[in-house]
Amino acid sequence: MKLIARNKIADFIETCPESRVELLTWLKEFPYNEGMHLPPKNMAYPGCLSGSSRPGRGDYLVNYLLDHDAETYCITGIMLDEQYRVMMEQATEAIQERYPDVSHKTTKVEVIIEPPPPVEYVLEFESSILIKELSVDKDHLTKEEYEERLKRATELFGARPNTEAFDELISLLPSIDYYETNRLKFPSIFAFEIVALRMNLLQLNTSDLTGMTGLAEEEVQLFLSGAQDLSRDKLAKLLSRLFIKIPIADLL
Incomplete structure (x- = not known):
């Protein structure tokens, strides 16, 4: 793809x-x-x-x-x-100006959904x-x-x-x-920045990370500060625990 x-x-x-x-x-x-x-x-x-x-x-x-x-x-x-939010608000205002008599009404509808029979198919990724x-x-x-x-x-x-x-x-x-x-030039990004972003999204702290990976807290703190790299195996384990799907080769 x-x-x-x-x-x-x-x-x-x-x-x-x-x-x-x-x-x-x-x-x-x-x-x-x-x-x-x-x-x-x-x-x-x-x-x-x-x-x-x-x-x-x-x-x-x-x-x-x-x-x-x-x-x-x-x-x-x-x-x-x-x-995006401003754009959507402007679009809503434009619709309201065009159709001033339109009002919002909430209607409760009961729908019975019958699942279709299963269909077998093979996903081909090639x-x-x-x-x-x-x-x-x-x-x-x-x-x-x-x-x-x-x-x-x-x-x-x-x-x-x-x-x-x-x-x-x-x-x-x-x-x-x-x-x-x-040929395109992109700025650099480092593994510790990706990990820190995911920790922020998952609301994790360094103590959580040590419990999940078995790494020493000092080792995690040095890594997250950019002062020390992790070994390939330790980094792979960390990415796996945080559901980061980037191959190690793309980060080294």
């Missing part, structure tokens, strides 16, 4: 540095969270599905589109949660798409060429399979993904 338009995360962090840990943690965990939740083919809707994520404490909103047929997510924008890459050396793709391809791919998002538009979209994705993976 691909995620494109990651440049929007880099640009947002540049303008809002305090979002660094939350957005980069979300980005590193994406392949193991949203990136694994591709609906089965027989349940897919045509075109694109829109969605959003609230990384970390929920201070930010990452909006994206999912093109099921292309097996790709595309980030469409990032905003502060307070900006891509079934035959990718035809454009004949351009990805290593020498310029920033301008990358941005042009990303813009075009965004325009083609939602194209139906077996069309020229869909074939063009599929041909663009590998070079976009390669550029974003190997």
